[in-house]
Amino acid sequence: MSQSVSPQSVEELQHLVRTAAAAGSPIYTYRSGQSEGVMLDLSNLNQIFEIDAANLVAVVGPGVTLGILAARLAEQGLRFIPADTPFYQDKTMGRLFYEGCSNLSSLKYGSAKHFLMGSEIVLPDGELLTTGGKTVKNVTGYDFTRFFNAPYTDYGITVKFLLKLLPLPETRTGLAVAFNEVDEVLAFARDLKENGVVPAYLLWVDRNVQDFFQEPPQGQLVLLEFDGLQEESGEQCQNAAVLIQKHGGTIRERNEGRGQTASRWSALYxxxxxxxxxxxxxxxxxxxxxxxxxxxxxxxxxxxxxxxxxxxxxxxxxxxxxxxxxxxxxxxxxxxxxxxxxxxxxxxxxxxxGKCRSGPLAELEQRAKAAFDPKQILNRPTLQEVK
Known part of the structure; x- marks a missing residue:
């Protein structure tokens, strides 16, 4: 039977990995294990090691939840963009990158991977590998940071994340908008792009999902937020309101600051x-x-x-x-x-x-896995995955 282990330190985790490697026993992180091996719980590796406000960098462990990180950063007027929404507050940093979660504010700020500057990784033999760094010159050449932290890649266990930060915005405005049809939602989103109106995030929620949350369906619901300088954000909201009216939408709620509209939908993910x-x-x-x-x-x-x-x-x-x-x-x-x-x-x-992936990228992934983890220690694949 598999057993659950919650290491208290990186050194303890390294010892567990070395022991497992010597015995040829599998270790599972962020995934369900088989009938043998160790299930790793990384929730105790939840230290915020550093918040470097001068260089806009933070260093955190994999067990840190995004909600706690966002609150700590806000005390210094800072934010980590992928954590800067109500939707991922309970997700840990380790799961964010392992599961390849979208940055919900990527429409304005870009992919989550661009906010990861470096990492420390326990390899399948228990050794510690450091990638990236605080400055651009530390991340030139081969991008090992994103290689080892790509979604569902099991080449090592990341125990420290070096994160790029930004200042908190001067203002935020959240809108909840109802449209009658999906086509109107898509036409509105297209018009936002064409008119240079860029919200921090834009989420569509269909009637079925609203019903699952036991919320009275408000047509085709769109949640969006504008942030930035007061004048810029106000102008963007005005332009958005014109486009909402153009496509038959109705603004049901408007909140200045981090309002309750998005918070009601925080469990979407x-x-x-x-x-x-x-x-x-x-x-x-x-x-x-x-x-x-x-x-x-x-x-x-x-x-x-x-x-x-x-x-x-x-x-x-x-x-x-x-x-x-x-x-x-x-x-x-x-x-x-x-x-x-x-x-x-x-x-x-x-x-x-446990479905087997196929195609050239899957083959490359399997070859990299064999090179870094020849004993298949980390998240040992099922028979379906290796067919």
Whole structure:
């Protein structure tokens, strides 16, 4: 039987890894283990080692939750952009990067990976590897920081994250907008882009997902926030309001500062007893209408209670189910349709179900895994994954 272990320090973790390597016993992090080996709980590696306000850098452990980090940084007028929303507050830093979570503010600020400047990693033989650094010259050449911290890559266990920070914005304005149809949502998002109106984040929540949260459906709900300098943010909000009216939308709520609207939806990215988040689908902005229409057609035909939400301005959609058991056949059919439309899956569902990945990138990943972890110590793949 597998046992759960919660190391209190990096040194203790190194000892556990060395012991496992010597015995050929697997160690599992962020994933369910098999019947043997050790399940690692990294929640005690939750130190905030440093907040360097002068250089806009923080160093934290994998067990630090984004909510706690955001609060500590705010005391010094700083923020770590991927943590600067209500939606990831309970997620740990380790899971954020291991699961390849989208930066919800990427529309304005870019991908989460660009806010990771360096790391310390315990390798499968127990040795400690340092990558990156506080300055740009430390991250030139091969990008080992993002190589070892790419989604679902098991080449080592990251025990320190070196994070890029930004100052807190002068002001924030949050809007909750209701549209009648998905086409109106997509047309609004397209017009924002074309008119240079850039919210920090924009999330669409369909009627089904609203119902799963036992919220009275408000049509096609869009949550967005503008931040920055007072004058700039005010002008962006005014321009957005014009476009909302143009596409038949209604502003249901407006909050200055971090209001309650987004907080009510903070559990969107968390699984619960009656709510299962399976995967993120990525596609060209122009293919979303086609894909969303097909999704509802397939769900209706199969009688599946499923919904969509996501960052539609960037072509990122998340699939959720009402209930604890997702419909596997429906997911397979939907994934095939996504690939035909030129889209890609984030890969979370395949990892959770032990499905073997395919293609040239999967082959490269397997070769890198064999090079860094020849004994398959870290997150040992199932038989399905190695077929």
């Amino acid at each position: 968390r699984c619960a007893d009656k709510y299962v988040l399976t995967d993120e689908y990525k596609m060209a902005f122009t293919r979303q209408a086609e894909f969303i229409s097909l999704f509802y057609e397939l769900a209706g035909r199969r009688g599946v209670k499923a919904g969509l939400f996501g960052q539609v301005a960037e072509g990122k959609l998340n699939l959720v189910f009402a209930g604890v058991q997702p419909e596997h056949a429906f997911i397979e059919e939907l994934a095939a349709a996504l690939i035909r439309a030129g889209g890609v899956l984030a890969g979370k569902y395949d990892r959770l179900t």
